[in-house]
Amino acid sequence: MRREGDSGRRRMPVRLLLLFGLSACSTAPVGAEPSPLITKSNRPKSATQSLLGTALSGDIRTIDIHLDLATRHASARYAVDLPATDRPVVELEVRGVDVKRVYSTTSGETIPSSTFKVGKHEVLRIDAQLGANDFAIDYDFSDDAHNGTERGWSVSRQNTLLWPDGCSALFPCHSDPNDGAEMKLEVVNPPAGMQLIYPAHIPADSPSYMLAFAYGNMSQFDAGHTRSGTHLSGFVYTHEGAPLDYAEHLEQLRREFEWLEDTIGPYIFGNDVASLVMPNGYGGMEHHPYWYVESIQADTHEAAHGWFGNGVREACWEDLVVSEGFAEYLSIRAPRALADKHDGYDAFLSSGRGPRPRPGKNGAWLPKTCNNEDAYATFNNVYSQGSGFLMELATRYGERAFDQLLSDFYLAHAGGAVRMQEFIDFAQARTTVDIRALAEKWLL
Numbered sequence: 001m002r003r004e005g006d007s008g009r010r011r012m013p014v015r016l017l018l019l020f021g022l023s024a025c026s027t028a029p030v031g032a033e034p035s036p037l038i039t040k041s042n043r044p045k046s047a048t049q050s051l052l053g054t055a056l057s058g059d060i061r062t063i064d065i066h067l068d069l070a071t072r073h074a075s076a077r078y079a080v081d082l083p084a085t086d087r088p089v090v091e092l093e094v095r096g097v098d099v100k101r102v103y104s105t106t107s108g109e110t111i112p113s114s115t116f117k118v119g120k121h122e123v124l125r126i127d128a129q130l131g132a133n134d135f136a137i138d139y140d141f142s143d144d145a146h147n148g149t150e151r152g153w154s155v156s157r158q159n160t161l162l163w164p165d166g167c168s169a170l171f172p173c174h175s176d177p178n179d180g181a182e183m184k185l186e187v188v189n190p191p192a193g194m195q196l197i198y199p200a201h202i203p204a205d206s207p208s209y210m211l212a213f214a215y216g217n218m219s220q221f222d223a224g225h226t227r228s229g230t231h232l233s234g235f236v237y238t239h240e241g242a243p244l245d246y247a248e249h250l251e252q253l254r255r256e257f258e259w260l261e262d263t264i265g266p267y268i269f270g271n272d273v274a275s276l277v278m279p280n281g282y283g284g285m286e287h288h289p290y291w292y293v294e295s296i297q298a299d300t301h302e303a304a305h306g307w308f309g310n311g312v313r314e315a316c317w318e319d320l321v322v323s324e325g326f327a328e329y330l331s332i333r334a335p336r337a338l339a340d341k342h343d344g345y346d347a348f349l350s351s352g353r354g355p356r357p358r359p360g361k362n363g364a365w366l367p368k369t370c371n372n373e374d375a376y377a378t379f380n381n382v383y384s385q386g387s388g389f390l391m392e393l394a395t396r397y398g399e400r401a402f403d404q405l406l407s408d409f410y411l412a413h414a415g416g417a418v419r420m421q422e423f424i425d426f427a428q429a430r431t432t433v434d435i436r437a438l439a440e441k442w443l444l
């Protein structure tokens with residue numbers, strides 16, 4: 001997700017207040033000094049609360065969803081593991097969908113289930129066995145606009161938004177980012193004459209909010225392949241036309257994606273990726289492998305989530321910096337590396353134009369708890385303070401060496417969830433830079 005200062009394409013009724021003046025991200029020459037966009041929260045007032053402090057039973061391995069937009073009926077198949085230490089039930093969030101039937105995918109027989117509430121959330125409890133479980137759920141879903149929220153499918157926006165914990169508006173799920181799943185999606189019957197755009201398969205474990213689909217009359221721009229064979233496209237609404245210099249932008253984005261693949265590690269969400277220029281509620285949203293941006297300025301940030309935020313995801317909402325701080329840093333680092341700039345960020349950090357540490361008041365990381373706070377607890381701070389922390393660390397460690405350290409960490413955890421403390425311990429073991437002190441300076 002990208003909090004975005006450029007409201008030119010914004011169609012959602014969100015307020016953006018600029019903390020301080022903005023960047024020339026879109027017009028600066030490649031490799032110019034980084035200029036992160038810093039904005040205050042555009043937190044939707046109607047944001048749902050996480051299932052704070054509640055652990056739902058079951059580890060979802062795969063979800064295979066079929067959605068019919070005409071009938072608003074859906075069917076989803078699940079493979080869920082129940083560890084021996086768990087209870088013999090699978091629990092899934094279902095607030096926002098209307099469950100019709102739970103049944104065995106082998107026998108077709110109905111499986112007993114019931115629902116209960118946790119705060120505003122509704123949870124479906126399904127009879128299960130310890131070990132592997134396969135079942136399907138038939139349910140109805142609806143346009144999220146009917147209840148005025150920004151979660152789920154929006155007919156007016158012509159796409160979906162599940163971040164941070166809105167997955168149950170579209171399918172029974174675990175919104176806990178620690179429980180990643182491999183997902184398949186089939187969407188049928190879009191409005192007449194409109195083209196559906198979504199990935200049919202997300203082949204590695206990813207957080208529940210990554211799943212998305214969009215539709216409209218869109219034009220596709222082919223940006224070619226990276227050295228690793230990943231194909232990149234850009235999609236824009238045909239009636240709006242391409243942004244200025246879009247072909248050059250996509251060529252630069254392809255090179256940045258290639259740098260991330262070559263430097264940080266292989267991309268794990270397939271070999272066909274795309275940027276969709278469309279309203280998405282936040283300025284940008286990391287729906288890999290097809291991410292959404294309202295302004296193409298957000299493209300590098302959203303692409304970088306393929307490595308941090310999605311590729312390696314946060315284990316708890318208190319660790320949101322693993323997602324947003326790292327993606328913001330890589331969106332600064334990738335164009336610098338391509339411009340052969342490796343001399344660190346001292347000048348930028350001391351210029352007064354970049355993020356500033358606020359020891360004791362950073363509010364960017366809450367290491368003591370896990371999912372006792374929601375995603376918005378650190379939301380205002382993770383972009384600036386997280387990228388500031390990584391910029392100073394990279395400067396002291398050496399930018400190129402730090403690329404390698406990030407790669408080592410990514411390769412150790414790709415497809416999994418981590419706490420920020422794990423990164424700090426991992427990095428601390430490889431350097432004499434006092435990373436714990438830096439974390440206190442920038443994050444706590």
Ligand SMILES: [Zn+2]
Pocket residue numbers: 001002003286301302305323324327
């Ligand atoms: Zn982001």
